[in-house]
Amino acid sequence: xxxxxxxxxxxxxxxxxxxxxxxxxxxxxxxxxxxxxxxxxxxxxxxxxxxxxxxxxxxxxxxxxxxxxxxxxxxxxxxxxxxxxxxxxxxxxxxxxxxxxxxxxxxxxxxxxxxxxxxxxxxxxxxxxxxxxxxxxxxxxxxxxxxxxxxxxxxxxxxxxxxxxxxxxxxxxxxxxxxxxxxxxxxxxxxxxxxxxxxxxxxxxxxxxxxxxxxxxxxxxxxxxxxxxxxxxxxxxxxxxxxxxxxxxxxxx
Amino acid sequence: xxxxxxxxxxxxxxxxxxxxxxxxxxxxxxxxxxxxxxxxxxxxxxxxxxxxxxxxxxxxxxxxxxxxxxxxxxxxxxxxxxxxxxxxxxxxxxxxxxxxxxxxxxxxxxxxxxxxxxxxxxxxxxxxxxxxxxxxxxxxxxxxxxxxxxxxxxxxxxxxxxxxxxxxxxxxxxxxxxxxxxxxxxxxxxxxxxxxxxxxxxxxxxxxxxxxxxxxxxxxxxxxxxxxxxxxxxxxx
Numbered sequence: 239x240x241x242x243x244x245x246x247x248x249x250x251x252x253x254x255x256x257x258x259x260x261x262x263x264x265x266x267x268x269x270x271x272x273x274x275x276x277x278x279x280x281x282x283x284x285x286x287x288x289x290x291x292x293x294x295x296x297x298x299x300x301x302x303x304x305x306x307x308x309x310x311x312x313x314x315x316x317x318x319x320x321x322x323x324x325x326x327x328x329x330x331x332x333x334x335x336x337x338x339x340x341x342x343x344x345x346x347x348x349x350x351x352x353x354x355x356x357x358x359x360x361x362x363x364x365x366x367x368x369x370x371x372x373x374x375x376x377x378x379x380x381x382x383x384x385x386x387x388x389x390x391x392x393x394x395x396x397x398x399x400x401x402x403x404x405x406x407x408x409x410x411x412x413x414x415x416x417x418x419x420x421x422x423x424x425x426x427x428x429x430x431x432x433x434x435x436x437x438x439x440x441x442x443x444x445x446x447x448x449x450x451x452x453x454x455x456x457x458x459x460x461x462x463x464x465x466x467x468x469x470x471x472x473x474x475x476x477x478x479x480x481x482x483x484x485x486x487x488x489x490x491x
Numbered sequence: 492x493x494x495x496x497x498x499x500x501x502x503x504x505x506x507x508x509x510x511x512x513x514x515x516x517x518x519x520x521x522x523x524x525x526x527x528x529x530x531x532x533x534x535x536x537x538x539x540x541x542x543x544x545x546x547x548x549x550x551x552x553x554x555x556x557x558x559x560x561x562x563x564x565x566x567x568x569x570x571x572x573x574x575x576x577x578x579x580x581x582x583x584x585x586x587x588x589x590x591x592x593x594x595x596x597x598x599x600x601x602x603x604x605x606x607x608x609x610x611x612x613x614x615x616x617x618x619x620x621x622x623x624x625x626x627x628x629x630x631x632x633x634x635x636x637x638x639x640x641x642x643x644x645x646x647x648x649x650x651x652x653x654x655x656x657x658x659x660x661x662x663x664x665x666x667x668x669x670x671x672x673x674x675x676x677x678x679x680x681x682x683x684x685x686x687x688x689x690x691x692x693x694x695x696x697x698x699x700x701x702x703x704x705x706x707x708x709x710x711x712x713x714x715x716x717x718x719x720x721x722x723x724x725x726x727x728x
Contacts, residue, residue, distance in 0.1 A: 291625050317633070325629040331622035335644045335722050348640055349631030377722040393630060 242267045242432060243401055248287055248297035248308065250280075250456075257283045258294070259456040265401060265434060270427045272443040272464070273436045275453035276479055281436040282328075284453070285405050288434070289325050290316045302400070321350070324394035328406040330386040332378040338365060338389045339374040342396045350397065364392040368422050384415030391422055395431070402426070404435040440484055444468055452476050499692040502683045506696045509679045513704065516593070516665040516675060520600035521608075521658060528608035533638075535613055554606035559599075559664055566599045567592075567671045596668045600661065607657055615650035616642065648720040655712035659705045666701075676700050 243265040250258040257280045265271050273281045286292040288299070290311065297308035301322065306315050332341050342361035346352040352360070365371045368388035378386050387407055394402050407423065408416040420442050426433065427446040437443055443450060443464065450467040452460045452475075460473045468484075471477050531551065534543045554562070574587040619642050627637035669678035677697055684693035 289629060320629060321631050331626035333641050345630030348636050379723050
């Protein structure tokens, strides 16, 4: 298998609070890695460190042929990694002053120097994929949360990244809007896109994941295929978490 | 008390003729100050320590903490002598005392606006969500590109009401330029009035002149804000 992204031994501390205590994660091409865990377990921080939105105190990253020290990484190296990755935020973070289409094309035109006509073409295709081609000229303030997040996903896939990182993409949404966003992500999984997803949607995790990582207290407690983790968790910590989160009838997926 | 209507009207035309001077005294300092104010705002917003932070903050505090009249008097009495000494020392053949006093007015108002505008911009940038920069960087933009395309346009909309305020204050503040013998609206009216002691009429004219200019400025800013902030229209509905 192609080993695409490998992160080794990440440590991260905020003041006295140790958030990540030596986390390893490997993502292979076509993998959908779902990261689960109670709040405060460091899932989001792990994801943010992987895209250098937070600077890890220690850790190594191998990305394709690039191999870097995550603490001493230079802004040039960060730029290189970010050209190959995309990030979907919990609260969408669409550019407020740009239309849906411009949100998708700005990264292409400004960040990657693609000519505008070509970028618009790519952008429209991406919006079509998330079912929002008819909203291309709308500003984020004119879109619902679910639509905003779909634009956020369109923005991520338009740059054809090697990996897309999702940070709780449905946590800020009204319950009735969660479905439309998950459907889009599921579609991407079907197409074989490589993704790392932090989420609290258990059923969705079981559906799309090729690999589930369960984190608690800044460490990886257990990882494996979703069937293993959901049906036969080995660690007590995983069992308690699943018992608390999964309704009984869904326990046997 | 009797109003000399003929004088009132005649002087109004004289005041109107001085409007371009007042406008120049407003617009040139504003434009000249903008890049410096932006730089100061960004320096002060930087996280962590920076060599520039201290002197820049001291400058802002100094300008905000002193009356503009004092700044005018200081610069107008100090700067020409200083420049004169310098040109003498380097034996340039320039007589700084021949320069149009409006030159010094530009300098004073620019120095003043740099400090005030930097604070307006600083608070405006502070109001833009942190996630906007993160999203821009994740989309592959450099920090400079993110500021130009994403953060500055949003900050400017937030800053508009305060920049309008600042501009209107500056328009009114330019009346102090007469201290530097600049012939702005206030100065020409006073000169006209002094011949026949028609001060009431002259002041009325200046009054009306400032009200008109300031009202126009406010209307323009209102439209500018609406245009630049059209992306948030639906939120206000």
